[in-house]
Amino acid sequence: MDGSPPLLSLRGISKLYPGVRALDSVDLDILPGEIHVLLGENGAGKSTLIKTILGIEAPNGGEIRWKGRRLGAYGIREAYAMGIAAIYQELNNVGCLSVAENLYLGNEIPLGRLRGTVSPSRQRAAARAALARVGLAVDPAIAVERLGVGQKQLLEIARALDRKAELVIMDEPTSSLSRSEIDQLLGLMAAMKAQGIAILFITHKLDEAKKIGDRVTVLKDGKKVGTLGIAEADEELIIKMMVGRKLEEKYPRRSARIGAEALRVEGLTGARFRDVSFSVRSGELLGLFGLVGAGRTETLRGIFGADRVAGGAIYLEGELARIERPADAIRRGVSFVTENRKEEGLTLIHDVVENATLPSLGSFCSLPAVVDQGRRYAATMDYGRRLNLRPLHVRKRAMDFSGGNQQKIVVEKWLMTGGKVFLFDEPTKGVDVGAKTEIYGIMNRLLEGGAAVIMVSSEMQEILGMSDRIVTMYEGRVTGEIANGPEATQERLLIMATGGGLE
Amino acid sequence: MTQLGGAAGIAAPEAERRSALEYLKGLLDKAGPIVAILILGIFLSIRTDRFLTAQNFTNIVRQAASIGLIAIGMMLAILTGGIDLSVGALMALSTILMGKAVQAGWPGLWPVLVCLASGFLLGAFNGLLLTKLKLPHPFISTMGTQNIFRGACLLLTAGTPISGMPPAVKWAGSSFVAGALPVSALILILVYLVFGFFLRNTTLGRHIYVVGGNTTTARLSGVNVDFTLVMVYALSGLMCGLAGLVLAGRVDAVYPMAGIGWETDAIAAVIIGGSSFFGGRGNILGTFSGLILISVLRNGLNLMNITPDMQTVILGTVIILAVFIDVVRNGGFAKVKKL
Numbered sequence: 021m022d023g024s025p026p027l028l029s030l031r032g033i034s035k036l037y038p039g040v041r042a043l044d045s046v047d048l049d050i051l052p053g054e055i056h057v058l059l060g061e062n063g064a065g066k067s068t069l070i071k072t073i074l075g076i077e078a079p080n081g082g083e084i085r086w087k088g089r090r091l092g093a094y095g096i097r098e099a100y101a102m103g104i105a106a107i108y109q110e111l112n113n114v115g116c117l118s119v120a121e122n123l124y125l126g127n128e129i130p131l132g133r134l135r136g137t138v139s140p141s142r143q144r145a146a147a148r149a150a151l152a153r154v155g156l157a158v159d160p161a162i163a164v165e166r167l168g169v170g171q172k173q174l175l176e177i178a179r180a181l182d183r184k185a186e187l188v189i190m191d192e193p194t195s196s197l198s199r200s201e202i203d204q205l206l207g208l209m210a211a212m213k214a215q216g217i218a219i220l221f222i223t224h225k226l227d228e229a230k231k232i233g234d235r236v237t238v239l240k241d242g243k244k245v246g247t248l249g250i251a252e253a254d255e256e257l258i259i260k261m262m263v264g265r266k267l268e269e270k271y272p273r274r275s276a277r278i279g280a281e282a283l284r285v286e287g288l289t290g291a292r293f294r295d296v297s298f299s300v301r302s303g304e305l306l307g308l309f310g311l312v313g314a315g316r317t318e319t320l321r322g323i324f325g326a327d328r329v330a331g332g333a334i335y336l337e338g339e340l341a342r343i344e345r346p347a348d349a350i351r352r353g354v355s356f357v358t359e360n361r362k363e364e365g366l367t368l369i370h371d372v373v374e375n376a377t378l379p380s381l382g383s384f385c386s387l388p389a390v391v392d393q394g395r396r397y398a399a400t401m402d403y404g405r406r407l408n409l410r411p412l413h414v415r416k417r418a419m420d421f422s423g424g425n426q427q428k429i430v431v432e433k434w435l436m437t438g439g440k441v442f443l444f445d446e447p448t449k450g451v452d453v454g455a456k457t458e459i460y461g462i463m464n465r466l467l468e469g470g471a472a473v474i475m476v477s478s479e480m481q482e483i484l485g486m487s488d489r490i491v492t493m494y495e496g497r498v499t500g501e502i503a504n505g506p507e508a509t510q511e512r513l514l515i516m517a518t519g520g521g522l523e
Numbered sequence: 524m525t526q527l528g529g530a531a532g533i534a535a536p537e538a539e540r541r542s543a544l545e546y547l548k549g550l551l552d553k554a555g556p557i558v559a560i561l562i563l564g565i566f567l568s569i570r571t572d573r574f575l576t577a578q579n580f581t582n583i584v585r586q587a588a589s590i591g592l593i594a595i596g597m598m599l600a601i602l603t604g605g606i607d608l609s610v611g612a613l614m615a616l617s618t619i620l621m622g623k624a625v626q627a628g629w630p631g632l633w634p635v636l637v638c639l640a641s642g643f644l645l646g647a648f649n650g651l652l653l654t655k656l657k658l659p660h661p662f663i664s665t666m667g668t669q670n671i672f673r674g675a676c677l678l679l680t681a682g683t684p685i686s687g688m689p690p691a692v693k694w695a696g697s698s699f700v701a702g703a704l705p706v707s708a709l710i711l712i713l714v715y716l717v718f719g720f721f722l723r724n725t726t727l728g729r730h731i732y733v734v735g736g737n738t739t740t741a742r743l744s745g746v747n748v749d750f751t752l753v754m755v756y757a758l759s760g761l762m763c764g765l766a767g768l769v770l771a772g773r774v775d776a777v778y779p780m781a782g783i784g785w786e787t788d789a790i791a792a793v794i795i796g797g798s799s800f801f802g803g804r805g806n807i808l809g810t811f812s813g814l815i816l817i818s819v820l821r822n823g824l825n826l827m828n829i830t831p832d833m834q835t836v837i838l839g840t841v842i843i844l845a846v847f848i849d850v851v852r853n854g855g856f857a858k859v860k861k862l
Contacts, residue, residue, distance in 0.1 A: 326743055347745040356743065364743055367736030369803050378733055379744040381726050389726045433744070 025088055027052045027218050028073065028104075028187055033082035035068050035242075042068040044242040045082065050187060053216040055209060057229040057250075060239035061262055061452035063410075063422035066222055069239065070189055073220075074106055075099040105180035106189040113172060115165030120147035122164050123179050154178045154208055170201035177208065181217075188212065189220045194228060195450050198312040198478070206232050224452055226255050238262055263454040270457060271485030274464035276303040278488065281338060282472035283354075283441045285323060288332035292318040293496040296332070300489075302440070305463065305473045307487030307504070309480070310517045315496035316476040317359060320443045324349045324356040336441070350379050355434035359445040359476075361423075365430040368419035372409070373400045375418050375429050380436045403432045408458060424455030431462055442466060444475045448482065460486060480510050494519040556795055556812035556845070560819055567823040574826055581705055585773065587818040588707035589614075590788050591811070592766035595718050596646070596759025597789040598810045602722075603735040603752060604802025605661040607759045609649060610789055611782030612672035617642040617760075618767035618777035619676045621692075622685035635691055638771075639764040645672065646760015650753030661756070669786075676779035684778035688771050696772015707769045714765070719807040731755060735802025791838070792817055795845040816841075 026049040035043040043065050050056050060066050071077040073084070075094040084091045086102055113122045120143040129146060131137040147160035156174040164172065173193055180188050190209075194202045209219055209232055223229055229236055229250075236253045238245040238261040245261045284299035293315035300306040308316045322329045325343040334341045336352050343349045349356070358364040366375050377384060377396045384396040400414045407428045409421075418429055427447070434442065444463065448456045463473055463486065477483050483490060490508060492500045500516035502508050567574040593610045600607040621638035629637070645668075652664040688696075698706050722728040730751045733741045742748050771777045796813030798805025820841060824834045 324743075345745075345747075346743050347747060350745040358743060363737075364739050367733050367740050367803060369799075370732065370736050374729065374733065378729075378741070378746070381729060385726065391724050391726060391729060393724065 024052055026050060026085075027087060029085040029088075030073075031083050031085075033069070033072060033079045033084070035065075035072060035077060036080045041242050043072065043079070046239070046242070046244045048237060048244065048247075050218050050220060051234075052186070052218055053213055054234040055213055055219045055221055055232055057233035057236045058220055058222045058239065059224075059226075059229065059236060059258060059262055061424070061454050063424070064239040064262070064452075065242040066239055067191075068242075070106065070191060070220075070222070073099070073189065074104060100183065103184060103186040104189070105183060105185035105187070106191065107173060107176045107180065107193055108191050113164050113175065116163055118144075118161050119151070119158060119164055119167070119175060120144045120160035122175060123147050123150060123160070123182065127183065150178045150182045151175075153181060155204060168201075170197045170205070173197070173205065174208070177212075181212070185217065187218045187220065189222075191222045192224065192450060193221075194223060194225060196312070201312075202228070224450065226258060229253070229258075230255075240264060259453055262452070270453075270460075271482075272457065272461050272464055274467055276464070276467035276470075278303045279470065282336070283323075283474075284335040284338075285319075286333045286335070288319065288322055288329055288334065290318055290322045290327060290329045293322065293493070296493070296496075296498050298491045298498065298501065300441070300472045300474055302470045302472050303467050304488045305467055305475060305486055307483040307490040308474055308476045308493065309478075309483045309490055309513055310493035312478060314493040314517070316493050317445055318496075319493070320356060320445055320474065320476060324354060324443060326356070350437060350439070353438070353440040354443065355379075355437055355439035355441070356443045357430055357434055357445060357447055359449060361426050361430050365433075366418045366426060369417055371417055372404065372414040372421075372429055372432075373397055376400045376403065376414070376433045376436060379433055380438075399436065400432070403435055404428075407432055407435075407462060424451045424458075427451055427455065427459065428462075431459070435462075435466075440471055442471055442473045444473060446477055447475065448477075448479070480513060483513070484508060484510070492516040556797075556809070556816040559845075560812065560816050563816070563819055563823060567819070567826065571823075571826045574823065577703060579822065579826075581703065581708075583815075583818050583822045584708040584711070585705050586821070587814055588705070588711045589766040589770045589782075590785060590792065590818075591711045591814045592714060592762045592769065593782075593785060594789040594792040594810055594814050595714065595807070596762035597786070598793045598796075598798060598805060598807070599731060599755045600661065600759055601735075601790070601793050601798050601800065602731050602802055602805050603755050604738075605653070605752070605755070606790070607646075607649065607665050607756060608662065608786050609645075609665040609669040609672055610759065610763050611785035612669045612676070613642065613645050613649075613760055614763040614767040614770070614785070615676045615777075615779060615781040616645060616672040617764040618771050618781065619679050619685070619779060621767070621771065622777040623679065625687065625689060626685060631689075632691055634689055635768060638768050639761060642764020642767065643757050643761040646763065647753055647757035649760065650756030653756065654749040654752050665756075673779075680779045682779060684776045686776035688775050688777075692768055692772040693775060694772065696769045696774075707773070710765070710769065714762070715807055715811055722807060727751065727754060732803055735804075737803075788817060791842045795842065797849060813845075 028050040030046060030048040033043055033046045034041070046069065058066055058069070068077060072079050075096050075098060078093055114125065120140070124143050128138045129142045131139040144160045151158065151160060154174045154177050156171060156178060158167065158171060164175065167175065177188070193205060197205065206228065209221070212219060221233065230253070233250045235247055235249055236258065237247045238258060240262060279302040281299050282302045286297050288296040296319050298306065308319070310316050318327065321327045323334055323343070325345045325348050334343055341352055343352070362368060373396060377400060381391060384392050384399070386392045397414065401412070404412050404414055409428050409432070410425055418426060421429065447459055451459065463475070467473055475486060484504065487504045490502050490504055490513065491498055492513060494517055499519055502512070502516070573579055593614065597607055597610060617638045620641045621634045624634040624637045649661070649665055649668055652658055652668070653661050658664040695706055695710060700706060700709065722731065730741065730746050733746060734748055734751050738748060767781070770781060792813035793805065793810050794800065794813070795816055796805065796809030796811070798809065817838070820838065821834065824837060
């Protein structure tokens with residue numbers, strides 16, 4: 021691979037937004053057939069860089085070369101035509117159309133040679149071969165909305181391969197996949213590499229980068245910090261490059277006193293979970309571990325009143341609580357930090373004040389139902405400062421913040437309700453290393469203040485690093501409970517979470 | 524506006540100060556049509572000698588009053604990402620019910636109360652269809668009720684108007700205070716002020732924006748989404764009732780075919796005023812400017828003796844132009860072009 025000319029070469033790429041230098045003279049070479057890992061905190065400029073490569077954003081300075089040829093201004097269609105493809109974090113396929121139709125969307129296979137016509141049967145036949153290449157065993161005639169996230173991703177990859185892409189950009193493809201799906205994806209990436217396809221792989225997971233990457237480039241504040249061969253890139257060095265400082269502890273310590281029982285569920289049963297029982301005390305963090313689809317999110321939604329439960333009981337501080345809708349839960353001090361901050365946690369087009377004070381709006385009323393604007397602005401600023409919201413500009417729309425800071429806005433809105441029980445669903449998903457530690461710090465302060473926390477996470481290290489006690493679920497049922505001590509090993513957790521023998 | 528603010532946020536995150544210039548720009552963003560109104564006004568003042576008269580202004584405002592009240596309700600519906608196509612028919616039905624009360628000899632303010640209460644309840648019915656029957660979009664439910672309400676008007680009256688309104692209704696529709704100010708104009712301005720406060724400073728007002736911005740987030744944040752939606756359509760109905768009252772007072776009669784096509788003018792005022800058709804964004808000052816722009820335009824076209832047929836064509840062009848300007852201003856045009 022050494023000595024071969026780069027497939028894509030960026031020199032001195034800068035991108036200015038009013039008041040922000042999103043990219044500052046970035047150089048980057050992607051070689052044919054390499055897996056190039058792009059790392060950086062949220063807001064470091066990764067998204068802008070991808071958009072620049074795809075022609076969605078035009079750079080303010082610098083030059084881009086594709087196979088040595090200098091490119092003028094180009095758009096996303098030209099990028100596709102050249103052989104650049106992107107697998108986005110939020111997959112953009114048309115749910116109600118079939119797998120085959122999505123695969124050939126914009127590139128339809130015609131009836132004979134008649135332009136403007138589509139041959140569904142030929143598309144289905146061709147799709148079968150294309151799907152087999154990525155190991156996706158589904159009927160090409162079924163609607164895409166029936167596929168899981170991992171399957172949709174494979175479909176997107178099949179589409180890229182079908183269009184003879186030579187560079188595939190993957191934006192955090194593993195963030196919502198289960199363990200086995202991740203393994204399948206990483207295997208597929210290795211196979212693509214073997215065929216000479218280059219991959220620009222954006223991820224937050226350093227272990228994946230180590231496992232599959234050839235080279236690593238780190239961005240920070242819009243600048244390139246450096247490019248390393250994978251062998252030189254140890255975790256400590258990369259974190260230091262990303263955050264510009266050493267993280268003393270990934271999982272900060274806390275001095276919370278575990279007190280009385282705050283929440284108990286007994287025999288809770290819903291559409292995708294059955295007979296779930298556990299409890300959590302004040303000052304205690306209960307980790308809820310399981311594979312994707314084990315019913316953890318659904319259990320939290322049931323407790324919070326977001327979905328109807330068919331049976332079982334919820335006790336708050338020992339008292340039976342009737343929770344039929346989220347408002348009931350919020351009134352009783354239960355908060356739910358949802359997994360999908362964009363779809364369920366925020367109204368992106370509204371500013372921070374609006375978002376942060378939504379559940380607690382009633383408490384900012386001077387007269388009944390009349391909102392005191394000054395007070396809610398001041399409170400939002402105050403909490404924003406405590407959470408280290410960056411930029412601390414609460415009249416900005418939520419959509420203008422980076423992922424980690426959006427998550428802080430979601431946390432802020434629940435802190436402002438003054439809740440006593442916090443349900444966190446994948447709180448650090450899609451959040452960079454620096455912001456992760458900040459979120460752990462916030463959880464610790466909550467616990468030290470006497471709150472009880474239930475945290476759902478698919479990252480075993482996070483569960484082991486943060487929990488006092490761990491409950492595992494598998495296929496909608498609780499399969500075990502264990503205090504977080506020497507016996508709580510990764511192997512044991514995994515056995516419990518896959519329904520394997522309890523002892 | 525946000526971009527300039529963003530720059531300030533990076534430089535000095537502690538304090539958010541807005542310069543006078545930014546404030547002016549913000550105001551323009553909110554009331555862009557005001558500029559268009561001024562240009563149109565200057566043009567009409569030069570072209571016709573009847574435009575710049577007190578009599579003409581009174582005319583404009585009185586004609587704007589009914590549509591203006593209806594536009595408020597339409598704006599609420601659009602803010603939640605919905606629409607209310609039944610407004611014209613709903614207004615007609617509440618006035619017909621009032622006319623029936625008058626015929627039945629109900630005394631004093633009772634007919635007025637009938638008009639407003641039936642407007643509110645018919646609107647609430649629209650809201651319940653949406654939230655309880657879970658019809659997919661209010662476009663469908665209110666298109667249905669539009670026909671039901673209009674049909675009911677005709678059934679109740681056999682197609683003939685009812686004339687002779689009580690004094691309170693005539694006062695609201697056709698009298699003046701201090702000699703020159705129409706009462707209907709005062710009602711319009713007062714209601715806009717009240718709704719301005721309601722939308723900005725009350726919990727229900729803020730919930731309307733959030734439900735339009737992201738219904739799921741609103742629900743998971745404890746907002747009673749169904750209640751909010753029912754209230755939106757009920758308030759829209761109430762505004763139709765009030766608009767009907769003003770109209771009936773002006774012509775001293777109620778008639779079953781009143782308000783046909785008014786939903787189009789109301790939607791136009793809201794959209795020209797800068798509200799987003801996808802919900803969550805919009806403000807009362809914008810809607811008011813949109814309303815005045817349409818009214819001045821109609822008035823000007825009348826003064827210039829342009830036929831009603833041609834007027835319709837021109838109004839349609841203005842709506843498309845206004846939305847296009849909005850698209851360009853938000854940079855959406857560049858994005859669309861690139862993709």
